[in-house]
Amino acid sequence: MIAEMREALQPHLSAILGREVEPSEPVLLAGGASKEAWAVDACGERLLVRRAAGGVIHKHTLSLADEFEVLRAAHEAGVKVPRPYGYIADLGGREAFVMERLEGETIGRRIVRRDELAAARRVLPVQMAEELAKIHAVPLSRVPFLRETRVEGMVEELDEVGEPHPAIELGLWWLRENRPPARSAVVVHGDYRVGNLVVGERGLVGVLDWEFAHVDDPARDVAFSLVRAWRFGVPEKRLGGVGDVEPYLARYNELTGFDVRPEELDYWELAGNVAWAIGCLTQAQRHLTGQDRSVELAILGRLGVEVEYEICRLLERVAA
């Protein structure tokens, strides 16, 4: 598999880098059931090849071609992202793209805990706001293939699963009844949370995983890292387990002029929890339907009840 990958990559990397290259032995990195990530070096460049996993089709995520285009648009807009190198339509029968392999921590549980990253955590809230402001300034015309999504899309996904989940249903009901005035839609990352960042000792190094990018209310992205599951076991730090929301929101509003209010974050924090509760069910479906057999996916179908509990707690808070 490794030798084949190296052989398949050689002509593509040569074309992308503009010279004949001899790639290092590609290493398949852990994690990511729907996408493969291969680490490979060529001509002294640290590269990461993101390739579709076999036989997996997701209707709610971008194709790798579109994801690569969004990455390019973000790079052009000055967002800290891995440098995009090139798209490969057929790499051993599947689509892929090549980007820079950034150095730093990407595991959420370590980002919120590691001693060496204590200083990084102090600056992360403001840095996260700065990158998000740049993302939300990407012109819609630059990525015209992105689709606009609204809360209603979640109902559809839940109905596709077909299981009765009263807490999710109640969350959706509250979101319908209490919608804040709509803001102009912008390009959103769609999965903007600490677990999708590369973090080094000086803080944010890059924003990864653009497959959920779409067009939506900017406050949705601002609130997503507040979701309790994305605090990675440090629930008292509401912003992704790393810090407080206030400096983050203040910096974001200062840069965008959007004046997102704290009560909007409450709304979108609940929406983020509802989205992830449904996400747990759809992940388990991948196992149950035989698309992707795995204990990790299977157990998510049961662990989603943790998110449902949080939905209840948040509903209690907004009702008080």
Add this chain to the structure above:
Amino acid sequence: MTERPTAQELAESILEFLGGEILPTITDPRLRFRVLVAMNALGIVYRELEALPAEDDAERRALVRQIRAGHVPPGTLRRVEADVEARLRIASPAFLDTYR
């Protein structure tokens, strides 16, 4: 049936994992034997669960339909919470402690 994966489906996924991913990596014959015994035991759990009747989720489905129709009388959240807590005590009992 509700609560997917069911206990039986979970047992099945562990059997697949042990047989497909763990067993092929074990070279120590003693350990290999014990993993096979553990898989046998899990197979018993799997078949015993198969004999159980499916959980009745009619009440939960009725509640979901009512909320979808916009009928949310006072006390609905309490009712939903009781259901969630009961499921949480099975799926992740330690999680409640994180709320203190």
